[in-house]
Amino acid sequence: MSIRTVSVIGLGYIGLPTAAVLASSGVNVIGVDVNEQAVEIINRGDIHIVEPDLDQVVRQVVSNGKLRATTQAEAADAFMVAVPTPFTSDRQPDLSYIQSAAQAIAPVLSRGNLVVLESTSPVGATEKMSAWLAELRPDLTFPQNAGEEADVLVAHCPERVLPGHVLRELVENDRVIGGMSKASSEAAIALYRNFVKGDCLVTNARTAEMAKLTENSFRDVNIAFSNELSIICDELDINVWELIQLANRHPRVNILNPGPGVGGHCIAVDPWFIVSSAPESARLIRTAREINDYKPEYVVEQVARAAEAFKEPVIACLGLSYKADIDDLRESPAVDVVAELAARNTGKLLAVEPNIDTLPTTLAESGVQQATLVNALAEANILLVLVDHMEFKQLAPEDYARLVVIDTRGLTNAS
Secondary structure (H helix, E strand, O other): OOOOEEEEEOOOOOHHHHHHHHHHOOOEEEEEOOOHHHHHHHHOOOOOOOOOOHHHHHHHHHHOOOEEEEOOOOOOOEEEEOOOOOEOOOOOEOOHHHHHHHHHHHHHOOOOOEEEEOOOOOOOHHHHHHHHHHHHOOOOOOHHHHHHHOOOEEEEOOOOOOOOOHHHHHHHOOEEEEEOOHHHHHHHHHHHOOOOOOOEEEEEHHHHHHHHHHHHHHHHHHHHHHHHHHHHHHHHOOOHHHHHHHHOOOOOOOOOOOOOOOOOOOOOOHHHHHHHHOOOOOHHHHHHHHHHHHHHHHHHHHHHHHHOOOOOOEEEEEOOOOOOOOOOOOOOHHHHHHHHHHHOOOOEEEEEOOOOOOOOHHHHHOOOEEOOHHHHHHHOOEEEEOOOOOOHHHOOHHHOOOOEEEEOOOHHHHO
16 A cells, blocks of 8 residues: 555654654654644654654654644544553553544544554454444444455554664564454555564464563563562572672573562553453463562662661652653652652652653652752762662762662662
8 A cells, every 4th residue: 555644643652753763764744642732842843752862853854844743633544543551540451542542533534544553452452443443434444344345454563662762673673563454464564664674573463462462571570570589688688689690690591680660651551451351360460560569669668667767867769760761750660669758758858860850740749859869969868779870870889878778770789
């Protein structure tokens, strides 16, 4: 199929880089987002998220007219849906954003269009999206009822990128393409071949959905092992960082590093999609999630015990994002730890996060103060390392020698 114009629905951490890379390949891209401020920022050639080199690409494709943003869906040859897929309070998938995206694009769909769901989704979500579109556009046919003869083609192609390396991995990484028909898969390959140098691996939509969930659940299970190991090592008075370094000298052992928990829009969420689909069978995956969900509580208890030694505890909390050198606070265990310390009135909390300008409202309203690294170290009597940002890796032992250190990232152990 001929793809001249692509509409990317959702201009967040995945949608905007995808739109920018696609536009840089020469395709006309219409970015759609409900956030009016984000749309205005993008149309100025600026960005509203932190991702290395993304600002340069966006500036170029906006200036040459290949990318523009809007709050209303418009006609296009292909639509890429990259909206959030969180879970509800009872850990069930929330597909409301995907449904809203379907409602937005349905009026502008036409025969020959391709719709690709990129959002990490529970098994069956692509089929649900296609069913919603069919309900909204009974004048068009879709793969679930017309197979290869469908007017509108539908596929799932999950993003598989690492924050901080998104632009490179969008191009280099293999893509799993799950069409709801053979024609859908072929059309999706034609779309992604505009910018993907990696292999395009074809399967069905359900397997493509499960592939992404499996990748992140694998990571989650392995992180749970290291997090549980760190708790055991604390109990047995063993340096977990040294232990892991020694164990990993075995040629077939590769233990990941522990942390204060697991965050982000994927690893902390996706395993629950598998659990919700097969609650009786996903026992190991559920246990791993429970271990990682417990780790922030464990860190809070460590800090609370340390604070008992001071009449006026002052805690320097290094990092709020869910991983190093990004501004993404989604599902961040660091935020959870600081929020719980504030709720317990553990002491004065100084948050150091070099990648954001202002604290989240929930933290600011609970009395947490934003501070520079220098000021936080000067005032604190407890140092809590939550994220190993590059700025924090410059610390020398003498910078925190007088402080009680609780290091969830092994940063001070390495110095």
